[in-house]
Amino acid sequence: MSSVREEGKDRIIFVTKEDHASPSSAELVEEDPNDPYEERGLILPSGEINWNCPCLGGMASGPCGTEFKDAFSCFHYSKEEVKGSDCLENFRAMQECMQRYPELYPQEDEKEQQQQQSSETKPTSQDSAETSENGWWRWLLSFYKTPASLWPTAP
Amino acid sequence: MLKCRTVWRTLAPLARTSSTVCRQNARRAGLNNGRLPACVPAAHMSTAPAGGGRENQLYVLLVGATCVGGAIYAYRTVKGDSQRYQDRIDEISSRPLKTFTEEPATPTQSEPPGERINQRILGIMSLLPFHCRTIFEQNHTDEPVIEASPEEAAEPPVVEPDASPASHKVSSHTPYLLIGGGTASFAAARSIRARDPGARVLIVTDELVPPYMRPPLSKELWFSDDPSVTETLRFKQWNGKERSIYFQPPSFYINAEELGSAENGGVAVLTGKKVVHMDVRGNKIKLDDDTEISYDKCLIATGGVPRNLQVIERAGEEVMKRTTLFRKVEDFKSLDKVSRNVKSITIIGGGFLGSELACALGRRSTESDLEVIQMYPEKGNMGKVLPEYLSNWTTEKVKKEGVKIISEALVKSVVSKDDKLEIQLKDGRLVKTDHIVAAVGLEPNVDLAKSAGLEVDSDFGGFRVNAELQARSNIWVAGDAACFYDIRLGRRRVEHHDHAVVSGRLAGENMTGANKPYWHQSMFWSDLGPDVGYEAIGIVDSSLPTVGVFAKATAKDTPKAATEESGTGIRSESETEHTASSPVASSAPSPTGVQHKDEYGKGVIFYLRDKVVVGIILWNVFNRMPIARKIIKDGEEHADLNEVAKLFNIHDD
Numbered sequence: 001m002s003s004v005r006e007e008g009k010d011r012i013i014f015v016t017k018e019d020h021a022s023p024s025s026a027e028l029v030e031e032d033p034n035d036p037y038e039e040r041g042l043i044l045p046s047g048e049i050n051w052n053c054p055c056l057g058g059m060a061s062g063p064c065g066t067e068f069k070d071a072f073s074c075f076h077y078s079k080e081e082v083k084g085s086d087c088l089e090n091f092r093a094m095q096e097c098m099q100r101y102p103e104l105y106p107q108e109d110e111k112e113q114q115q116q117q118s119s120e121t122k123p124t125s126q127d128s129a130e131t132s133e134n135g136w137w138r139w140l141l142s143f144y145k146t147p148a149s150l151w152p153t154a155p
Numbered sequence: 156m157l158k159c160r161t162v163w164r165t166l167a168p169l170a171r172t173s174s175t176v177c178r179q180n181a182r183r184a185g186l187n188n189g190r191l192p193a194c195v196p197a198a199h200m201s202t203a204p205a206g207g208g209r210e211n212q213l214y215v216l217l218v219g220a221t222c223v224g225g226a227i228y229a230y231r232t233v234k235g236d237s238q239r240y241q242d243r244i245d246e247i248s249s250r251p252l253k254t255f256t257e258e259p260a261t262p263t264q265s266e267p268p269g270e271r272i273n274q275r276i277l278g279i280m281s282l283l284p285f286h287c288r289t290i291f292e293q294n295h296t297d298e299p300v301i302e303a304s305p306e307e308a309a310e311p312p313v314v315e316p317d318a319s320p321a322s323h324k325v326s327s328h329t330p331y332l333l334i335g336g337g338t339a340s341f342a343a344a345r346s347i348r349a350r351d352p353g354a355r356v357l358i359v360t361d362e363l364v365p366p367y368m369r370p371p372l373s374k375e376l377w378f379s380d381d382p383s384v385t386e387t388l389r390f391k392q393w394n395g396k397e398r399s400i401y402f403q404p405p406s407f408y409i410n411a412e413e414l415g416s417a418e419n420g421g422v423a424v425l426t427g428k429k430v431v432h433m434d435v436r437g438n439k440i441k442l443d444d445d446t447e448i449s450y451d452k453c454l455i456a457t458g459g460v461p462r463n464l465q466v467i468e469r470a471g472e473e474v475m476k477r478t479t480l481f482r483k484v485e486d487f488k489s490l491d492k493v494s495r496n497v498k499s500i501t502i503i504g505g506g507f508l509g510s511e512l513a514c515a516l517g518r519r520s521t522e523s524d525l526e527v528i529q530m531y532p533e534k535g536n537m538g539k540v541l542p543e544y545l546s547n548w549t550t551e552k553v554k555k556e557g558v559k560i561i562s563e564a565l566v567k568s569v570v571s572k573d574d575k576l577e578i579q580l581k582d583g584r585l586v587k588t589d590h591i592v593a594a595v596g597l598e599p600n601v602d603l604a605k606s607a608g609l610e611v612d613s614d615f616g617g618f619r620v621n622a623e624l625q626a627r628s629n630i631w632v633a634g635d636a637a638c639f640y641d642i643r644l645g646r647r648r649v650e651h652h653d654h655a656v657v658s659g660r661l662a663g664e665n666m667t668g669a670n671k672p673y674w675h676q677s678m679f680w681s682d683l684g685p686d687v688g689y690e691a692i693g694i695v696d697s698s699l700p701t702v703g704v705f706a707k708a709t710a711k712d713t714p715k716a717a718t719e720e721s722g723t724g725i726r727s728e729s730e731t732e733h734t735a736s737s738p739v740a741s742s743a744p745s746p747t748g749v750q751h752k753d754e755y756g757k758g759v760i761f762y763l764r765d766k767v768v769v770g771i772i773l774w775n776v777f778n779r780m781p782i783a784r785k786i787i788k789d790g791e792e793h794a795d796l797n798e799v800a801k802l803f804n805i806h807d808d
Contacts, residue, residue: 002797009700010542013797017706017806024801029789037674051349052664061348062407066419069352103404 049076062104064097329357329414331666332440332450334430334603336360338368338652339456339634339659341402344422346663353420354667357411359442361429364484365408367400370652372487373508374682376400377515385488400484433607435627452666455609455618455632456659459597459650464503466566467593473571478591481508490592494519497589498526501578503566504594505531505538507681510553512592514683517557528588529553530561530578536683540691541760541772542701548755549687556684561586597650599636612638615648622672624662631666633658641673643790644694644769651679676784690780693770693787695762704800705758705774759783759800766792768799779803 002015032038034045042053051060051069059068071094074087084091098105331347333340336358344356358366367388375390384390388400409421432441439449461480468475479490494500494516502513513529520527533539535546536553554560565581569591578586599617603609609626610619617638620626624639632639634655638648649658654677664671682688755774762770767790771783782802793799 007542007544010544011700011702012544013702013704013800015704015706015797015800015805019797020706020801020804020806022801024798025795026793026799026802027791028785028802029791037671039675052346052660054660056349058345058403058407061345061422062403063409063419063421065348066352101406103406 043076049073058104063101064094064105067094067097070094327447328449329355330451331356331454332448332452333358333454333456334440335454335456335458335634335636336362336366336424336426337456337458337634338366338402338655339458339637339662340454341366342656342659343454343456343633343663343666346660347667348420348422350664350667350669353418355414355417355420356422357414357448358422358424359428359430359440359448360424360426362483363426364401365405365424365426366402367484368402368652369482371400372484373481373511373515376487377491377518385491388484430603431606433603435607435609435630438629451629453630454659454662454666455603455626455630455636456634456655456662457600457603458635459599461593462596462598463593464566464569464595467569467591470569471571474569474576474591477571477576477589478593480593481512482597493590494525495523498524499528499588500525500590500592501528501530501576501586501588502592502594503530504592504596505529505533505536505562506540506594506596507537509592509594510536510549510683511681512594513558514553514556517553520557526559526588527557528559528561528586530564530566530580530586532563532565534562536560537681539697540695542697542703545703545755545760545774546697549683552684552687597635599638599648601636612646612648614638615646617648623665623670624658624673625665631662633662639673643676643788647694649677651677653677653679674788676787678780678784687775688777689772689774690777690783691770691772692780692783693762693768694764695770695772699762699764699770701760701762702796703755703758703760703774704797704805705755706805758805759803761796761799768793768796773803776803776805 002013002019005012005014040050040053042050042055044050049069049072059065062068067090071087071090074090075084078084078086080086331344331354333343333356337360340358340360344358347354347356360366371390376384376388379390381387381389381391389397390400391397407422408424409417411423411425414421414423428446429443430440431443433453434440437449438451438453439447440453441447461482463478463480467478479486479493481487481490490512500516502509502516509529509531513527516525516527519525529536531538533546534543535541535550537549538546540546541549550560550562561580561584563582564584566578567581568579570577570579576588576591578588578591580586601609601611601616601618604611604618607630609630611617612619615638617636618626618632620632620637620639622640622642624631624633624637626632635648635650637658638646639658640646657675657677658673661669661671661673661675676692678690678692680688680690757775759776760772760774761768762772768786771786773779773783786799786802
């Protein structure tokens with residue numbers, strides 16, 4: 001049973017798990033999906049990419065921002081069967097740019113992450129470029145597969 | 156001309172002789188005709204005697220020649236004059252410009268008519284009001300304003316500003332100018348770059364370092380095991396991931412000199428420069444080294460300066476030397492050094508900063524024999540934020556961190572005696588300490604309000620801006636210095652990190668044409684030791700009536716546990732990138748499920764204003780901020796807040 005106590009203007013309620021087991025009767029206002037004021041996720045209601053999404057971190061605004069936007073736009077609007085397969089040039093350019101700023105776009109962390117994810121594959125130095133590219137692919141695809149609330153941060 | 160004169164001179168005697176000859180002839184003619192009757196009139200010049208016809212012709216010829224000569228002379232003089240005038244104008248306009256206020260040079264004797272006209276124009280101009288003159292100057296920048304006569308031997312001195320080499324190279328115009336190099340400024344820079352491809356953004360800061368985040372300065376950095384943390388400014392989060400307090404490493408930014416020519420634009424940071432004057436009409440600012448930079452859009456994100464107690468300011472040099480006003484990286488470095496070298500530190504102030512520093516230093520006190528005292532006028536820690544019962548509970552927790560609390564303390568005077576500081580309280584208590592940290596609030600920096608003609612809010616301080624953070628056309632304000640209109644909660648000024656990020660981002664969006672009001676409510680958080688951590692949103696003022704719904708706490712409900720479980724980064728990043736929890740170092744394991752009636756382990760506290768929820772604290776309950784945000788956004792009157800509390804599932808992990 002919940003206990004209630006008043007201390008002046010403040011009210012204190014202690015509740016057990018059972019007290020809160022029943023669904024809430026509180027009414028929330030229905031969300032308007034087209035509310036222009038709302039902060040949006042990565043994809044705007046219009047279908048465009050929200051480059052200012054906090055989920056992108058500094059990807060769209062850094063020194064390689066232009067290359068990133070080109071690559072990701074191409075990927076986003078790609079209608080190929082393997083999404084983004086027509087965007088290899090853009091991704092290559094982005095990769096090149098990012099390699100010029102290793103401090104900002106660390107390649108190491110990515111390799112480590114992939115090592116953790118797939119214990120079978122052991123990326124060698126030759127594979128490193130490929131795996132980083134795959135990492136990007138995987139990261140981008142993840143935006144389309146997972147619900148907005150669970151979008152991961154930039155690698 | 157001289158030629159003409161010589162010709163005339165030579166001709167003159169001839170002319171004279173010819174005229175005398177003519178006259179003599181006339182007389183002779185008259186004398187010859189004298190025998191005739193006197194009725195013959197004196198000889199008319201026109202009717203010369205027949206014998207003088209040839210001389211007459213010569214005379215006419217000479218007169219004609221003179222007239223023609225004179226006409227030629229006159230024509231040549233005028234032509235020569237105008238040519239000379241033109242030459243002079245060309246010569247002067249090729250000289251560098253001089254300022255309008257220079258004294259006119261003394262005119263020489265030979266002045267071509269054009270020069271006189273020029274000076275007449277200038278004379279009239281000096282009567283015009285100032286702004287007309289500027290228009291004139293702007294339209295006629297290639298015309299000389301004042302000129303000295305070219306006949307003078309010496310060239311008039313060319314006036315050039317005495318500037319340091321660097322300011323010559325810095326572009327004198329930038330499309331986006333951000334004044335202040337803190338969190339709000341960086342967030343705006345990021346937003347502008349994301350929305351305006353190839354944007355050129357210039358950040359001007361009086362600090363010597365690029366933008367960094369402030370919360371770790373009073374939290375994570377103190378819990379680092381690395382002895383060189385004051386140099387690296389890096390800290391390990393609970394999931395092992397390390398990061399720097401700097402938002403981006405130096406390679407992210409481009410040099411200010413290269414900003415104008417960078418192909419894809421970029422963000423440049425001009426450090427160590429203070430903006431001293433803002434000319435809103437002219438869309439330009441002036442730095443402390445007299446450099447002028449013009450802009451298209453400007454953001455003022457000047458933040459604030461820590462307040463000090465008057466008693467300390469009046470107490471003299473010896474006391475001020477031993478007082479820290481904590482805000483910047485240097486303050487962290489110096490306080491860290493001080494904490495290793497003194498025996499006793501007193502923190503004055505019981506709010507966020509004071510309590511966090513007290514806990515951080517209290518932690519240190521367990522390792523060394525450092526005495527940490529915290530004193531404040533309220534009854535308990537966070538007395539202006541938390542309802543009394545919670546504030547008391549929090550104070551007990553802070554005491555457990557090794558802090559000596561002196562509550563309800565009003566400082567009367569501070570003196571320096573025998574190399575120690577003596578703090579005299581109004582109720583008679585005396586506190587002896589080695590060093591003072593004053594955490595008594597922030598004074599928003601509105602230095603530019605006067606020169607820019609911007610409104611300052613008298614209730615909250617800071618620049619008064621509208622719901623879209625705009626002060627005037629092309630000028631926005633974000634962060635600690637912005638007193639803005641919150642559509643839901645009314646006019647306010649917020650001094651939290653996430654607000655700086657949210658408002659900076661919004662200002663950046665509006666600077667690139669978004670026209671969005673402040674709508675996404677910012678949050679804040681605080682951790683006071685391993686057992687107490689909370690996230691909050693909205694207006695959290697202890698003077699408002701509150702309703703708190705609590706569950707019994709288990710060992711799992713601590714900030715540390717929440718972080719380890721979700722495996723995410725620090726809360727400093729959370730609302731900007733991903734909801735997360737904060738790491739707080741913990742050496743002792745948290746108590747396991749003590750079932751105390753007064754244990755406020757975890758819960759939700761609602762702050763009400765006219766029965767509407769305007770603020771929510773999530774007490775040791777994490778990753779539920781979106782629900783809290785929704786409730787505040789709705790602004791509805793809820794009859795039973797316990798039902799609303801159910802939405803948070805406080806019993807779950």
